[in-house]
Amino acid sequence: MGPQVDPVTSAETPPAKADVVIVGGGIIGLSTALFLARRGLFVVVSEKGDFVGEQSSRNWGWVRRMGRDPRELPLIVESMRIWDDMNMLVGADVGFRRTGILYLCDQEDDVAHHVDWLTRAGDFAFDTRLVRGAELADLLPGAARNWHAALYTASDGRAEPQKAASAIARAAAADGAVLMANCAVRDIETTNGRVSAVLTEHGRIDCHTVVVAGGVWSTKLLRRLNVRLPQLGVRASVLRTSPVSGGPDGAAWCKDFAYRKRLDGGYTIADGSQNRHDIGADSFRYFADFVPMMRQEWGSFSLGLPSPLTVDIKGETEFERMRTLDPAPLNHRLTQTFSDLQKAFPIFRGAKVEQSWAGMIDATPDAIPVISKVQSLPGLVIATGFSGHGFGIGPGAGKLAADLVTGDAPLVDPTAFRYERFIDGTRPKPTTGV
Ligand SMILES: Cc1cc2nc3c(=O)[nH]c(=O)nc-3n(C[C@H](O)[C@H](O)[C@H](O)COP(=O)(O)OP(=O)(O)OC[C@H]3O[C@@H](n4cnc5c(N)ncnc54)[C@H](O)[C@@H]3O)c2cc1C
Numbered sequence: 001m002g003p004q005v006d007p008v009t010s011a012e013t014p015p016a017k018a019d020v021v022i023v024g025g026g027i028i029g030l031s032t033a034l035f036l037a038r039r040g041l042f043v044v045v046s047e048k049g050d051f052v053g054e055q056s057s058r059n060w061g062w063v064r065r066m067g068r069d070p071r072e073l074p075l076i077v078e079s080m081r082i083w084d085d086m087n088m089l090v091g092a093d094v095g096f097r098r099t100g101i102l103y104l105c106d107q108e109d110d111v112a113h114h115v116d117w118l119t120r121a122g123d124f125a126f127d128t129r130l131v132r133g134a135e136l137a138d139l140l141p142g143a144a145r146n147w148h149a150a151l152y153t154a155s156d157g158r159a160e161p162q163k164a165a166s167a168i169a170r171a172a173a174a175d176g177a178v179l180m181a182n183c184a185v186r187d188i189e190t191t192n193g194r195v196s197a198v199l200t201e202h203g204r205i206d207c208h209t210v211v212v213a214g215g216v217w218s219t220k221l222l223r224r225l226n227v228r229l230p231q232l233g234v235r236a237s238v239l240r241t242s243p244v245s246g247g248p249d250g251a252a253w254c255k256d257f258a259y260r261k262r263l264d265g266g267y268t269i270a271d272g273s274q275n276r277h278d279i280g281a282d283s284f285r286y287f288a289d290f291v292p293m294m295r296q297e298w299g300s301f302s303l304g305l306p307s308p309l310t311v312d313i314k315g316e317t318e319f320e321r322m323r324t325l326d327p328a329p330l331n332h333r334l335t336q337t338f339s340d341l342q343k344a345f346p347i348f349r350g351a352k353v354e355q356s357w358a359g360m361i362d363a364t365p366d367a368i369p370v371i372s373k374v375q376s377l378p379g380l381v382i383a384t385g386f387s388g389h390g391f392g393i394g395p396g397a398g399k400l401a402a403d404l405v406t407g408d409a410p411l412v413d414p415t416a417f418r419y420e421r422f423i424d425g426t427r428p429k430p431t432t433g434v
Pocket of ligand 1: 023024025028029046047048049050051052054055056057058059061063064094182183184185186200213214215216217218221236237238294319323325326358359360361383384385386387388389390391392393415
């Protein structure tokens with residue numbers, strides 16, 4: 001089971017007509033809904049399960065510029081501006097705090113990798129810098145281990161995944177968006193070569209635009225429209241502790257573990273180096289697209305048996321059959337991770353593991369999202385493939401998707417996120433963050 005999420009009230013029945021239907025009630029779909037509703041459009045968000053039940057409530061809660069793929073840097077800068085004002089925007093505390101993030105290095109080789117990122121980030125490096133010695137020790141209260149150095153960004157932060165997207169949803173509803181839970185979108189209808197409606201399990205909604213923000217499921221829905229989007233699921237496991245006093249206030253990553261302090265005083269902990277891909281039909285379908293990424297990231301991937309998601313279920317109702325994708329956490333790895341953390345930070349020895357869960361990341365071959373219209377199908381906008389970084393960038397991504405719908409000046413240049421890069425022979429590949 002996933003973590004407990006702040007509740008979102010669902011409407012009873014979907015309207016017969018809307019301006020825009022958004023598929024998916026995670027942080028991306030809900031942020032898009034909020035910005036569209038504020039511009040006066042009539043928006044329906046159709047979610048197959050509970051709102052914020054998948055990745056958007058299961059993530060680490062890091063909101064970071066440091067280490068981003070340079071193509072995402074303008075968008076994270078804009079997103080952080082929105083996070084700064086988020087409590088006012090949505091009328092609730094979403095837990096955003098600029099408490100700093102550290103990438104801890106064991107040796108000088110790791111430092112070189114970070115220096116490379118600083119160079120590539122250029123003007124977007126802002127306050128990110130290397131720290132060592134006493135300054136680094138001060139940033140790690142409760143630590144018994146000494147690290148060689150760290151890349152540090154004081155202005156990076158954290159927010160609460162179990163609160164943020166729900167608060168955005170409630171704000172969107174207050175502005176007139178209709179939020180439908182347990183309402184799977186089975187298909188998207190076209191008339192005269194453009195989007196004209198979505199078919200939900202509770203009936204048709206006529207609309208001029210649909211935004212597909214379905215996370216790891218987007219590929220399956222788009223396939224029904226013959227829109228080929230290479231995306232694979234990556235299972236990532238997390239645990240949550242009871243409150244710990246005297247520990248670091250921010251977040252940090254090292255090759256053995258990653259931690260982030262929570263508003264409830266506990267920590268969200270993960271193994272930052274290992275991700276699991278569960279083999280399924282899409283692994284073969286998109287193998288060639290992912291070869292460059294696999295070459296680059298091979299050390300951090302392990303392969304598993306098919307998860308329920310990757311077993312193709314025939315018929316019209318695959319989205320209803322799995323209301324909430326709830327993959328099993330890799331508890332043996334989490335046990336090792338927690339033990340490594342306790343050795344490095346003895347203050348965690350008294351902490352209890354309250355819960356563990358996993359989430360399925362929607363990874364693209366170049367590890368950056370698609371936030372894009374689709375040239376061949378007017379009325380279709382895609383916002384998916386956030387490749388493990390979509391929580392921090394979510395508010396900006398939602399605003400950008402809203403801009404694409406309304407034709408307003410885009411928040412940032414959307415060229416890097418265009419869908420057509422996967423079908424026009426570009427053969428995109430990751431440029432690596434850190
Ligand atoms: C363990 C883990 C740690 C992470 N850590 C971080 C982090 O620290 N910082 C960060 O920035 N990012 C992080 N991420 C990534 C981040 O969580 C995601 O990029 C982000 O939440 C994606 O949001 P989303 O709305 O696109 O997808 P989701 O939250 O997955 O939402 C998609 C929704 O669409 C619904 N849906 C799909 N198909 C249909 C359909 N046909 N009809 C109706 N509904 C449908 C699904 O039910 C789901 O609720 C992490 C992810 C995981 C799993």
